[in-house]
Each structure stands twice: as structure tokens, then as C-alpha cells.
Ligand SMILES: Nc1ncnc2c1ncn2[C@@H]1O[C@H](COP(=O)(O)OP(=O)(O)OP(=O)(O)O)[C@@H](O)[C@H]1O
């Protein structure tokens with residue numbers, strides 16, 4: 001039986017600014033099961049990053065709640081790993097000490113540092129451990145950022161436009177790479193992306209939000225694509241029509 005991991009339950013969010021109130025999210029509900037890879041797409045400014053910040057415990061919703069394993073998220077928790085849009089590696093730390101930063105903060109024991117070494121080895125970062133972030137390509141930095149998020153062993157990963165800073169070819173390669181790592185490590189993930197084909201290549205399910213205030217507009221179960229590796233999905237006969245359907249739902253042309 002699949003286990004429910006994350007529940008977004010009637011979440012709404014209104015930002016108060018000196019000039020006006022901005023309603024970012026309106027009554028958003030969905031659920032994610034353990035092991036699922038879900039993408040969230042929606043027009044710019046519809047509240048995607050706000051939703052991720054709420055799920056990461058960094059922002060409190062105006063109403064509703066997000067739960068992990070039935071427990072409401074009210075503050076950042078080690079159960080949730082957040083990979084922000086910008087990789088936020090510290091330029092003065094080398095790659096190895098960037099990767100172990102979370103372990104230092106959380107005062108983790110030696111077994112976590114061993115695991116960090118293993119993951120660096122497994123995912124091709126060992127040789128660059130002593131280098132500084134600015135000596136690495138964008139793709140390697142993203143990989144480093146993901147491994148840093150994974151070494152603290154979170155159950156759930158939140159990825160906000162994780163690949164958007166990369167050029168197209170690199171983005172495809174890195175997103176497939178990161179997808180493989182997430183699958184290998186048996187994690188559950190929610191990915192925010194602007195890129196419909198990226199969402200179709202990587203996920204089991206795509207959630208489409210409306211324009212601001214973001215509400216759930218549609219949920220697409222990718223049953224036809226689910227067990228196909230990301231690159232091969234591009235050639236699936238249903239791929240093109242799925243892009244068209246989601247594109248139509250995004251309301252960018254209305
Ligand atoms: N701290 C804040 N104070 C006031 N308004 C905010 C704040 N953060 C976001 N907003 C507003 O809330 C709305 C939703 O913002 P959010 O960043 O969540 O959108 P998004 O879907 O992630 O957009 P994008 O696709 O461009 O990244 C926007 O109108 C934004 O201007």
C-alpha cells in the first residue's frame with residue numbers, strides 16, 4: 001500500500017504589504033505519496049515558490065496547513081530538504097565542506113560524514129571535493145547542491161526551479177541526472193518548474209496551478225509515461241499532446 005507522505009490541506013496565503021494585500025494562494029489541496037515524484041507548474045507569480053516555502057516551514061500559511069506524515073509543518077524540519085533555485089553554495093568553502101554544511105549545522109555523527117563521502121564518490125564529486133564552487137560548471141554545482149540536500153537524509157525533497165539557470169542541453173542532462181539520484185536514493189520529491197517537457201520527463205504526476213491566486217487547476221497522472229526513463233519519454237506518442245494540454249491550461253495566452 002502506498003503511504004501518504006505530504007498533505008497540502010486547503011492552503012491559502014495572503015502577503016501583507018504596506019500598499020495592499022497580495023493573495024498568492026487560494027485553497028490549494030493535494031497529496032503526495034512516499035516515493036512519488038510530482039511536478040508543480042503554473043504561470044509566473046501564481047504562488048509556486050510561496051507554496052514551497054510553506055512546505056519547507058519557512059513561511060506560515062494564512063490558512064490551511066501542510067503535513068508530513070500527519071504532522072503539521074510549522075518550522076523547518078530535517079525531514080524536508082529544500083533545494084532553492086540558486087544553488088547557494090558558499091564560495092569560500094570547498095565542495096566537500098559545502099556538502100557537509102548541513103551535517104555541521106545539524107551536528108550529525110560520523111556515519112553521516114561517511115555517507116557524504118560515499119555519495120560524493122558515487123555521483124562523481126570526489127575529485128572536485130577540494131575545489132571551490134566557482135571552479136565548477138553549473139551542472140556540477142547543481143549536483144553538489146542536491147547531494148548537500150540529500151546527505152542530511154531528508155524524506156522529502158522540495159526543488160524550486162532547480163535547473164532553470166542552466167542552458168537547455170545542460171538542463172536536460174542535469175535534470176535527468178538528478179532524477180536518477182533521487183530515484184536511487186528512494187526519495188519523494190516536489191519539483192517546481194516552468195518547463196512543461198521537464199515536468200513530463202521527470203515526474204509521476206503534474207499539478208497545474210491557475211494564475212494568481214494559485215488554485216489547483218488540473219492534476220495529470222502520467223500513467224502512460226511513469227515507468228519509462230526520462231529521455232525515452234520524449235519519443236512517446238502521448239508526449240506532444242500532453243504538452244499541448246498543459247500549455248492550454250497555463251492561461252498564458254488568455
Ligand atoms: N515576501 C513577499 N511579500 C509580498 N508579496 C510577495 C512576497 N513574495 C511573493 N510575493 C508575491 O506573491 C505572488 C506569488 O509569488 P511567488 O514567488 O510564490 O510566485 P511563483 O509562482 O513562484 O512565481 P515565479 O514563477 O515567477 O517564480 C507574486 O505576486 C509575488 O509578487
Ligand SMILES: [Mg+2]
Pocket residue numbers: 048049050
Ligand atoms: Mg518562484
